Amino acid sequence: MRLFVLCLALCAAAGPAAAAEKPVYKWNEANEFYFILPAPQELRFKDADRNETVRPWGFGLRAAGAGERFSRTGALQYRTARTDGGSAFWLLDLLVGMEYLTPQGQGPLRFSAGAFADLGLSDSTLYAAPALAAGMLYVTDREALTPTGLTLGLVWRPARVDIENAGAGRAAELRPALWLKAGYIFEGFWSVKEK
Secondary structure: OHHHHHHHHHHHHHHHHHHHHOOOEEEOOEEEEEEEEOOOEEEEEOOOOEEEEEOOEEEEEEEEEOOOOEEEEEEEEEEEEEOOOOOEEEEEEEEEEEEEEOOOOOOOEEEEEEEEEEEEEEOOEEEEEEEEEEEEEEEOOOOOOOOOEEEEEEEEEOOOEEEOOOOOOOOEEEOOEEEEEEEEEEEOOEEEOOO
């Protein structure tokens, strides 16, 4: 019993000393919340051999990194569209890739370019396609550790995407498309605090 109490006392004394050496963290990565603005995209129904124009819109959340020139990035986005016949379909995308961000200059503008793998789901259809992006960031807080501010960008998917259910159980093909996104990058919540 004495040995147990002695070990307990030693552990209690060593706890504060070990805790003092550990770094304290606060979040410093940046995140972007964005809206996908409706832009015309061509949808070709396979059974009728005809094309329709749809305008998908949606929103997404992206891990934007800490403001380095090259950084890994990933986003989860949701889009929905309605055909001329009134039926609707949705697209859920996971975008993973790399982004280049110009260094901070004298002005408030920074520019970006990125390449992504678009891994998506629409109803029961899984698809994969490449995507390229270009955009600009209007920096609202030049003192922040990470880039923060308003964003405007273009995303281009150069590949066709097959969708098994584009409304009313009809198979269709979504042609290569360009869409516009607008959002806000905000500083994250934790990083290593300086001593």
